[in-house]
Amino acid sequence: MSQTPGSQALGSRTADPLAAERAALADLFARPDPLAALAADGWLEALPDPGGAWETAGVATAAAEAGAAAERPVSAGSLFAGAAALAAAGADPDGLAGVLVDVRADGDELRGRLWAPAAADRVVVALPGGGLGVAALDAAELGDDPLLGLDRVDVRTARIPASRVDALAGPEPGAVHLGRVAHLLAAEAIAAAEAATARTLDYLGSRQQFGRPIGAEQALQHRIVDMHLRCLSARTTLDRATDAWEAGDDERATVQAWRAKLLAGDGGVWTIENAIQLHGGIGFTEELGLGRSLWAAQRARALLGGHEAAALRVAAAVPGVPAPAPIDRALEFAPASGSRPGSAHPGSVRA
């Protein structure tokens, strides 16, 4: 386990077991669209597919935009964390890492939701209060998560001694890092919702009942129009976020990313629920895969504090509206005993 101090010491340490993770994360976060960048670099091909969970259309859209042929869906958060670990481990799947989000301090421990491939033995800690950390992962510290993981993407609760979390320094403030995670969550949900909408439109045109396509029914026509509109709002917002990252305007990008996460979480869940409904019985089957799409959208909605926290952040971005103190406090990384000195990155683990 690492005893590496924070950012200032990074360059001078020679025996840093997590140096590769740091480098990979820094590289990843430096890209305008981390998800597309991963696809372009072939990470989607390289990542393993635990439990067949990544077979449906999670990030197919984003991947296609990046010019990759990959059709395999991945959960964006575990993807970025896993990619960092892959870089560290020379593409050895055993070295996969997960990401710990919704982190809060509980005594000497940090509790959060681990979102990772089953094989992960390291965790990247996303701190809502700011900054990222890394820690080794002990299976004994994991538990079943009450909410997530019904699509078999591995989401579990984790408790990690705060003293073991090592602050990960970067050039960006923690809020910006968190904005990037929100961006990834949104991207995954939007890709899932767009794919579900496209296949639903196809189905409405081809499935026959009462001697004609079910898409001739006005009630279903109105529903599919609204599915398109929810996707359009979220997609346009996500693209604005991507543009802002690309332009180096992190502040604007962070605001746009939270808007995208809010719209993609709400709109994605609504859209995919309706995709299931409009497919009828076949929509309810495991085989069609809309259940996995639904949970991709549920993750975008639920993680990082959920719908309410995202809405409060978006509200606070409008001049005049107070910052969302209560929810942020609940998630804030409180000082914990046992923290090491020297973790000087703002918002990181410090005494």
Add this chain to the structure above:
Amino acid sequence: MSTEAWRDRAIAWIDEHPPPTGAPGSGNRTPASPEEHEAWAAWTRALHEAGLATAHWPARWGGEDASPAEVREITRVLRRAGAPLPLTDVAINLVAPSIMAHGTEAQQEALLPGIRSGEAIWTQLFSEPGSGSDLASLRVRAAPRGDGFVVDGQKVWNTYAHLATHGYLLARTGEAESRHRGLTMFCIPMDLPGITVRPIVELTGHADFNEVFFDGVELGPDAVLGEVDGGWAVSMGTLGDERRVVGNLVLGLESDVERMADLLGRLDERAEPYRVRFGVVAAEVAALTAIVEGGGFPHRLEGAGKIMFSELNIVLGQLGVDLAAAFPDEVPLGWARRWSDAYTYTRGYTISGGANEILRNVIARRGLGLPRS
């Protein structure tokens, strides 16, 4: 001029010309008294005189060729200052583009200067008691007589007809069953003998729209805009100028969001549940603004802007009403009244300009290629 220059010019103007008293924040609304009407009409004329209402017009007709982004900036400044839509909104956004596209040289010279100056108030004469969503079934007849026409029948839901100097009339010149192939567009003075206007009181308590009766109204050949029996294409062009119209409406939402943020900033943590709702609607408004400013809706979703605007408008209006009810001591009475009125008026936008249900039908069939039911 640049966007910034237009913004400065609009700010300088609105500082000198504060919005008329009694004017509600949104919609095409009627002044409550003759005094209010005079103040409001004078404000409208001053806006035109300053060149701010028709900035996007070509120089030939007294405009300054302002870009869509520049026009948005002007509108943004006016909305933020609480200005109403000018009484000439229908003329500027619906009628003038059609006259420029389809009018003869003589018609343009006769009609455009009045719109440019803000003197001419226009009303759209499309809907009828038996022809609402199914516009192509309309029955008001313009029968050929001599080289002109005689108009008989009834129109309804005609905003500003009681104030209007001019009417933008779609009438049947073909056979009764000719549907959209037998319609012609006319530009008419509203003071012709045989025209009767009766205001209709809306559920807002105001009378902004009317029914209009035609009893043997005689029109000359020069009243025809475009081709005889070619009115459908002209009317579709009118409805197709959606981007600017929706763009203006979205700016109204944006300024409502800003106003509500101002209020939320004055309230303590009791208002937090409302901030959650506010965040959701703020994200939706920002997304709609981004769509409009990013080049508009994709072709297959054309018409969706009105759906999205009008339904968001209701959500925002409801939030305003709820805040006013929950915080009677903190929300100024003027704001509360304004929101109550704005909320009530929102119910009209989901119906006018093509009911949202009809627009969804059209998008599903034309845009998404689904079969007719």
